[in-house]
Amino acid sequence: MSIDFDELDVSFREAGGLVPFLVTMAGWVGFLTVKDETPSLGGTGQMMEGLPMTDVKFDDFFRTAQVLSGQPLDELGEVYETLVKNARGLDDGMENFQSACNNIFRNWRGDAQAACAAYGGKIMDFVNDEREAASTLASCLLSYAGIIKAARADWLKLAQNFVAALNQKQENDEASGWKVLLTVVGSLVGAAFSVVTAGVSLAASEAAIATAISFGSAVTAAVADGVTEAAKESLDGEKYQDIAYKYLRACREIESRLVNGINDEVVPKLQQLGESRPTPPSTPVDVGRFDDDPGKVLVPEHTPDNIDKWLAKKKKEADSRPPSNISSALG
Structure with missing residues (x-):
């Protein structure tokens, strides 16, 4: 024995x-x-x-x-609860982020406003994808524990x-x-x-796992x-x-x-998470590169010597186009 x-x-x-x-x-x-x-x-x-x-x-x-x-089902239950809590917290964070973008860019006009709005939207998409990934992982833990x-x-x-x-x-x-x-x-x-x-x-x-299983x-x-x-x-x-x-x-x-239960209910979801992780948006460009291509995102990293002249030029271009709404651009 x-x-x-x-x-x-x-x-x-x-x-x-x-x-x-x-x-x-x-x-x-x-x-x-x-x-x-x-x-x-x-x-x-x-x-x-x-x-x-x-x-x-x-x-x-x-x-x-x-x-x-x-x-360790009790430990898996604690991880599950943490993932669910964080996923819910991301929802609140995204609402606050969108509200802040609306307030910051409310008076912006033209390509700068549209570019910043687009970048903010990409950040929101990335975070939402991360939230979905956390929810999927939580679902895997729950299925495995069950x-x-x-x-x-x-x-x-x-x-x-x-x-x-x-x-x-x-x-x-x-x-x-x-x-x-x-x-x-x-x-x-x-x-x-x-x-x-x-x-x-x-x-x-x-x-702990009894609480998780109840969900x-x-x-x-x-x-x-x-x-x-x-x-x-x-x-x-x-x-x-x-x-x-x-x-x-x-x-x-x-x-x-x-x-069979693990292979059917858990493994495919974990493989999907490993193969298609969300990708954060690319780093914003500086003022000089944005001046060459206003379609990129504007985040000034410094204040160039000719900033006043550049801003006057952009204001004149913006006044010639109808304003865009930051709220609609952010969705």
């Missing part, structure tokens, strides 16, 4: 109340896969049932739980059904006179109990509906091995749906 139960997700370790569920499951899995070398009723029961299984190992029954452990959270609940339900089916099989055998006794004492289960309970923290919480309950529900089919499969069987194989097949289905 190489699995470290202390590294499994807290939702798995805390299931079951006073006697952790993993302890019960570890006892059954040990009966199925680990040969009991002691002259005990447990060893006799194994031989009568053609156990232990030789084509699967103890850890195989907890592989899905290992796959679904280690993802997929993991639903799959965790799914595996736990499946594992509980697995243990219940084994218990039912034992009860049926006993009722029919075929006595199969499972020994829950001994080095294997004792070691499993000490490992499982060592890392149990009743104070652990996923409050996307529709996404979470859709993912959960697709994944939980594996947990609904009947695990009844005439032999303990039949129950075990059904459980393992359902675990593979959960893992497959997990990968």
Whole structure:
């Protein structure tokens, strides 16, 4: 047995109340896969049932739980909330920016006004694109967290059904006179109990991700509906091995749906973000370059010696054209 139960997700370790569920499951899995070398009723029961299984190992029954452990959903929830908060803040910032542009350029006329208005519009477009990128990333985090959270609940339900089916099989055998006794004492289960309970923290919480999930309950529900089919499969069987194989097949289905869900809901959005990041507008030109091409953006970086003559020239040109409205230019 190489699995470290202390590294499994807290939702798995805390299931079951006073006697952790993993302890019960570890006892059954040990009966199925680990040969009991002691002259005990447990060893006799194994031989009568053609156990232990030789084509699967103890850890195989907890592989899905290992796959679904280690993802920091509480931290992802905090990042999600930060992204949403910042995206909303950008909306307010853009409103203030547009209002400031309207006030600054209200009395400007001609090409200078149009050029500055166009540049301000490019800045707004860039920031809006960045806001959309932040919203998309937040959506990716929410989808990923929802997929993991639903799959965790799914595996736990499946594992509980697995243990219940084994218990039912034992009860049926006993009722029919075929006595199969499972020994829950001994080095294997004792070691499993000490490992499982060592890392149990009743104070652990996923409050942050619970808050984040509440923003996307529709996404979470859709993912959960697709994944939980594996947990609904009947695990009844005439032999303990039949129950075990059904459980393992359902675990593979959960893992497959997990990968497909991430590939369908998360990966494409992340790839799109990486391939098409928003580009900020080019740096504005200085006065001399604007004089050569008034269609460019005017942001004087210094005051040339002939600025008064230049301004008089531009004013004369502007007076000969109808004024443009900065508000309409900014959109």
